[in-house]
Amino acid sequence: MSGRGWFITFEGIDGAGKSTQVDRMCERLRESSVRVTRTREPGGTPIGDRIRGLLLDPASSMHLVTEAYLYAASRAEHVRSVIRPGLADGALVISDRFVEASMAYQAEGELTVGRIAKLNEIALDGLEPDLTILIDLPVVRARERLMRTGNAADRLERRDDLYFERVRGRLLQIAAAHPNRVFVFDGEMDPAELHEAIWRQVKTRVGIIREER
Numbered sequence: 001m002s003g004r005g006w007f008i009t010f011e012g013i014d015g016a017g018k019s020t021q022v023d024r025m026c027e028r029l030r031e032s033s034v035r036v037t038r039t040r041e042p043g044g045t046p047i048g049d050r051i052r053g054l055l056l057d058p059a060s061s062m063h064l065v066t067e068a069y070l071y072a073a074s075r076a077e078h079v080r081s082v083i084r085p086g087l088a089d090g091a092l093v094i095s096d097r098f099v100e101a102s103m104a105y106q107a108e109g110e111l112t113v114g115r116i117a118k119l120n121e122i123a124l125d126g127l128e129p130d131l132t133i134l135i136d137l138p139v140v141r142a143r144e145r146l147m148r149t150g151n152a153a154d155r156l157e158r159r160d161d162l163y164f165e166r167v168r169g170r171l172l173q174i175a176a177a178h179p180n181r182v183f184v185f186d187g188e189m190d191p192a193e194l195h196e197a198i199w200r201q202v203k204t205r206v207g208i209i210r211e212e213r
Contacts, residue, residue: 005087005198009098012135013168015142016187021135022096024195025202029092030184037084038088040096041074045081058158068106075099076123082128098129104170113170131205133198135176137187139164
């Protein structure tokens with residue numbers, strides 16, 4: 001790869017299998033001699049990781065507006081310190097979540113999707129993903145997966161099923177509004193088959209990955 005790189009984001013509710021697919025995609029790209037920068041939100045930078053700790057700590061209590069601003073602050077640092085430099089260096093940057101997650105997760109009460117988008121304008125500095133992979137899974141199936149992991153739920157994961165139904169619905173609405181950029185994949189597929197389906201889409205869109213031998 002040379003010149004400006006590519007920016008790919010993965011979205012989905014907790015338990016959809018998003019992070020597993022990010023792992024598989026990064027490994028596959030590297031096997032294809034593509035230079036990859038893997039990152040995540042919230043976090044991705046030293047400052048962002050400290051904000052992440054506060055946001056996900058079950059002991060943290062904050063207003064929804066405060067939460068939205070903290071996500072935007074983490075994103076501002078992320079864009080300027082990791083994503084834009086990676087793209088300028090010609091890397092393929094893959095982020096486990098980006099601004100669509102804020103629009104889906106933080107749009108509650110007085111915070112509409114439009115207000116979340118407005119709040120993030122300065123943080124994004126005009127940046128938009130080239131491709132977004134949305135892994136969709138029914139909430140009941142996602143919760144079953146999370147329970148099987150045995151890990152303690154973070155602050156957001158402790159919210160009820162109705163909240164996650166709204167989050168899932170907003171993610172699907174975002175996909176419908178951006179059909180040329182956001183592609184929806186069935187999270188109930190076998191993980192290996194799901195990876196192959198996503199891989200075909202990435203190869204088609206990016207067009208810079210050499211054919212595998």
